[in-house]
Structures are given as C-alpha cells and as structure tokens.
Amino acid sequence: MRIKGRTYFQSFLLIGILVCVAASGSGQFHKALVWSADGNGFYHEEDGGISKTSLPAGNEEPLLNASDLTPAGKEAALEIRYFVFSSDFNKLLVYTNARKVWRYETRGDYWVYDFSNHSLKQLGSSLPSSSLMFAKFSPDGKKAAYVSGHNLYVEDLGTHKIKALTRDGTRKLINGTFDWVYEEEFDCRDGFRWSPDSKAIAFWQIEDSGTRDYLMLNTTDSVYSHVVPVEYPVAGQLPSPYKVGVVNIAEDHIRWMHIPTDARLGSYLPRMEWADNSQELIVQHLNRQQNQSDVLLCRVRDGSSKKILAEKDSAWIDIISRWDDDYRMGGWDWLQQGSEFIWPSEKDGWRHLYRVSRDGKKQTLITPGNYDVMNISLINEKENLLYFMASPENATQKYLYRCNLDGKGKAERVTPANEQGTHGYDLSPNGQYAFHSFSNYYTPNSGEWISLPFHRTLPGTVGIKTPRVSDSLASPISFFKIKTADGVTMDAWMKKPVPFDPSKKYPVLFEVYTEPGSQTVLDYYGIGGNPLYQGDLSKDGYIYISVDNRGTPAPKGADWRNSIYRKIGRLNIHDQAMAAREIMKWPFVDSSRIAVWGWSGGGSATLNLMFQYPDIYKTGIAVAALCNLLTYDNIYEERYMGIPQEAYDGYVKGSPISYARNLQGNLLYIHGTGDDNVHFNNAEMLVNELIKYNKNFQYMPYPNRTHAINEGPGTREHLQGLYTRYLREHCPGGPK
Secondary structure, three states, rough: EEOOOEHHHHEEEEEEHHHHHHHOOOOOOOOOEOOHHHHHEEEEEEOOEEEEOOOOOOOOOEEOHHHHHHHOOOOOOOOOOOEEEOOOOEEEEEEEEEEEEEEEEEEEEEEEEEEEOOOOOOOOOOOOOEEEEEEEEEEOOOOEEEEEEEEEEEOOOOOOOOEOOOOOOOOOOOOOOOOHHHHHHOOOOOEEEEEOOOOEEEEEEEEEEOOOOEEEEEOOOOOOOOEEEEEEEEEEOOEEEEEEEEOOOOOEEEEEOOOOOOOOEEEEEEEEEEOOOOOOEEEEEEEEOOOOEEEEEEOEEEOEEEEEEEEEEOOOOHHHOOOOOOOOOOOOOHHHHEEOOOOOOOOOOEEEEEEEOOOOOOOOEEEOOOOOOOOEEEOOOOOEEEEEEEEOOOOOOOOEEEEOOOOOOOOEEEOOOOOOOOEEEEEEOOEEEEEEEEEOOOEEEEEEEOOOOOOOEEOOOOOOOOOOOHHHOOEEEEEEEEEEEOOOEEEEEEOOOOOOOOOOOOEEEEEEOOOOOOOOOOOOOOOOOOOOOOOOOOOOOEEEEEOOOOOOOOOOHHHHHHHOOOOOOOHHHHHHHHHHHHHOOOOOOOEEEEEEEEEHHHHHHHHHHHHHHOOOOOOEEEOOOOOOHHHHHHHHHHHHOHHHHHHHHHHHOHHHHHHHOOOOEEEEEOOOOOOOOOOOOOHHHHHHHHHHOOOOOOEEEEEEOOOOOOOOOOHHHHHHHHHHHHHHHHHOOOOO
C-alpha cells in the first residue's frame, strides 16, 4: 500500500521525526511507533486499519482493515488515537473519542478487537461516553481495567461483565488516577497497575477533602456566571494525603499498604509499581521538602513496608519522569530476574544510573563520567548494553550513547561524529533497529531507519540530511556563550536581522523562561521562531536572543541546576540582566531599544526583569505570568523554594509583585481568566499593585481562556496581533 506515492516505510519518516524530536508535554504519551514483540517490525495505522512493516526490508502487510475496526451499525471506522496489543497479541485495544483532562486528552472510549473471533467490542459500554481512562489489558489478556468517574473497574473480556473495584470515588476522593497537582508536577496520570499474575490491581487513592478549591469564574457560557472549582493546594498548604491499595479481583477486597508519612508536614508518593512479582510493591516516597527520597518494598499480604534505599539532597530530588518522558505512564527497570533494578541519582554531582540490589545494599555506577544522562533509550540485558541520551560537550544538543550494563568500561557515542545537533531515537525492543531523527538550527528535520550497533541506514530508506558548513554560514541564527561580570558563562542563541549592517544599531528582543522547568537554548531546527509575532523578526530589523541562566534544566551537572534553590526570581533574573548588560556593549545593539517577553515562568521573568532592572528593559510583554509565588501549587514552589513557613522571605523577594512600584518602561500584561494553572488572581493582584503606584501599562484579559490562551475562534490571531502591534509601537524594529 502507498501513501501519497510513498511506501509506509518511507512515509513513517514524517511521523517518526515528530515522535523522536517532539518536546515533552505534547499530550500524547503512547508513541506512534508500536514495535512487534520480537523487535523486527512495527505496527501502524493505515487507511483506518492496522498494518505491519517488517525490518530490515520494509515489507508491509495489512493486519486489520478499516471495516474490521468499524463498530456495528456505524459507517466509519474508529478514529484511532493509539492502540496496544495484549501480551499474547490475540487482542487489540484501541483508544478513541478522546477528551481533555486539564492538559492532556486522557479520557475517552476504548474498544477491543479479538482476533480469535474477529469481534469488536466497546469497553465500559454501560458507562458514560468518553469517560474511561488508562484502560489496559491484564497480563494474561483475559480482562481489562480502567478508571471512570474516579472509580476503578475491571471487565471480563469473555463475558464483558463489568465489576466496580472501588465505589467511593468523588472529585475529592480519587481512585486510580490523580488530582491536578500530582498530574501537573509529578506527571502522575495513570494511577493503577495490574499484578504480573493478573489476580490483583494496585492503585493510588488521593484524598482531597482537605485541599482547598481555587474557584474559577466562567462568565461567558451563559447569562449567569458559574463557578468552576479546582482542587489546588498552594504553596504552604499540606500535600493531599495518599493511599496505595491492592484489590484482589476475585475477592473484591482491598489491602492498604502501610507507608510512613510525616503527620505534621505530609509527604508524596510519586512512583509505585509491582516489584517484579505478585507479592510485593515497590514505591518511591518523598518528604514534604522533596529533598529526601526513600524507596520502599511493600508486602501485599499484610501491607507492611521496609526502606531499602534512601537519598538526601541539599536542594531537591527530581523523580525520573521529570526528565525522562518514558516514565510518565509508569515503569520500573528490573534486572537479573528481579534481583536488581536501575535507579538514577545525582549524588556524585551528575545525573547517573546505578544498578541497585533488591535489598538496596549494593549499588553499582554504570554511567561514570562528568556528564548527565538525559534519558534512557533502551536497556538490553541480553547484550549487557544500556543505550541512553547525553551530550557531554554541548548542553544545547543531544546524542545516543551506550555503555555496558555491568558498569565496566566507558560510554561510547553511537551517533555519528559529523552530525552535530539534536537527535532522537526510538529503539526496537531487541536493540537491532531504531528510527533516528536529526536536526540542528540550520538543518531541517530529517529521519532514517537504522540498524544497530553500527548505526547503518537501512536499505530502502533515505539517510538523514548531513549538516553542511555552508548552511550554517548562511543562517541568520548563531549560538554563542556569554560571560557576565560575575564570571558566569551561559549558553545563548541569536537571530540577526536580514540584511544585517554591523555599522548600524538594532533593537534586541529577549525571549526568556529562566526557571527549572525548561531550557530555551536548544540546537534544533526552528529555534529562533516566535509563535506570537506576525511577520519575520529578522526582516523587520530585530535582533532576537535567548539565554539560559543558572537553574535551567540543562545537562551541566547538579550544581548548575540546583544553584537556583530558594532563589527563583532573584538568581535567574540577575543572570539574565547581567547577560543583557554584556550584550548591550556590542556596537550594533541599540541600548535604548531593549525588549523582553515570556510566557508562564517566562512571563514572571519578564515582569521581574522589567521591575528589577528598569534601566535595561524598556518594553516587556508578559503572558500568563505568576506574579505572586505564594499563589502557585505546593509541589512546584516548595520543591524549588522551600516551604513558605520556613522560607517566606524568599517567596516575597522572588515575586514580581514585590517590585511593581519600579515599573518605568512599556508593559503589556496578558492573562486568561480561565487559567487553571497560573490563576487569574495573579493578574488582578498585579493590576492592583500597579494602580497603587500610578503606573501606566496595557492589560488584556482573555475571557475564560486557559493557560494556553488558544480556545475559541480568533483567539490566537487576536493575541498575535496584539503582541505584534505592541512590540512594533514601543520597540520599533530596524537599524539606526
């Protein structure tokens, strides 16, 4: 079969590039690439059905037609969001009709295709439409479990009889999934796990009755306003209590695990899995400050738990899903038939991986060196190999490395040396094949199928586009390092005007984020674009720059990342301002036309820069900014700033609202009134403070829009027009 004149083997390059290079937070946690069990092929959707492509030849054969996936009485096949096979490949689970839960479309309908009798049945057919979450087959393929309406259900796939495993679920008592803050800050969404023997399910229960609601006000959908409550613990509030229960499917009995917590401060449980058997669970427990991590084994029979591994940090400890997307929906990496597991730690100053014995007494470093592991690509125990992403020499790039799982020898780079930039890999389970994608700031995205371990392009697929020096010289973008008067060296990129006359002076627009959540200086194609500017900044005569200050999540070691601890709103702002001072010394920079913009944390940084350094920044555009750190959620703020009761002064000094009286330049402030993340009260608090000091500014609230400000017809076009006009009016482009 062909797609637009190409075989699927070739056309998948277009999809695979997105799979491998897409930034985290894309909203789709199941990869488009579904590997066969042996790793010698992959399954994919085609023309409403499912086909298989075998490697290395790329031969394609249909598995299911669109008619097979068309429900009885319907004319159209299911619109497939993702699909997964049972462990024996006798059944297929299809997710469709998806709906958003906060950020991501994790609620919808699930259908099961049974290859033995060629039937297509909907799961949870008696439950409300688009209400099922995280449906998954039992390991033996005979049942499926899912969450609906805050309760956990199991369904027999032979009789399709549905059984409720919990019945007490409400908005404030959540079974099998999570509340807003666990989802947002720990990437916890799928909250239940099948036991290996298919006889039991372990699940989280989150108790939010003591968590106060933030009340959003919807004033646009009817003539009377109505309240939209969001359970939202702000910094200083106690964490929502949790439980982990194990329900026996046959007996309908729940055994609760005894996991210690701090009765006064509370604690968190961001990870839970079966401990490679059906008798024990393994969990990660964090204290309230998130600087103490304990790994515990819990015995299902009596609920008892014992600590096997402990780590403490002077700042905070990141859980693995914060930097490795593959763990967002769960997972634990066991070796030697459950006698060891892989565990990350920054205890030597770098993010490394260790083999840890089941009792925690033996730990073996398997990725030694002065570099950070950026994420795990494949653990191949059979070949004694670990594949992972890293970039020891350049924190803006990403490459594939491998090392021995036993910790012997040094890591070696697998990515070819002449391909400098950002790479992505989706490796087959057997480690023999991978989809490889690549780009850098002057080389467009391209992809190829390769064989490993020698990184050879497979026959029938075009290799990636090799970077050319001539392209880099022709690009208006350049990467550079800036050293401040404090001796701090930071990565940065710059996009110059086209044409550019070094004898003239140009305005500078800084794009900022600055916080531990994201880097802005990354070497991939498309960097230097501005999603809100209508036009071409280069052609309109702007120098566009972004700088990554200390505290951003760059792979530069723990000291770099942790330096911002209890200093958000100060250290990051100081670094940015000092970098700007150095840039203002350049002969082609017009120091009277310095502008800055950012969204979310970048909006907060924009405000702080405008207020704390009004002599530098003359124009600012802040979108969805956190203006008062005390209004944000407890997991994020307390991780990086400490508990307010212990570090209140830092919260005040880090908040833009504390410096609003210093505004001198031109400020455009934008916020959605339906923002469930950075709440709209931030906007009104800041507006009040600016009014108090008689400051002039422009203010645009977008009614009932969320943090993304993209809902409703015309919204994004309006936002872009507003942004563009304001920048051009108050910081006009072009040389002088």
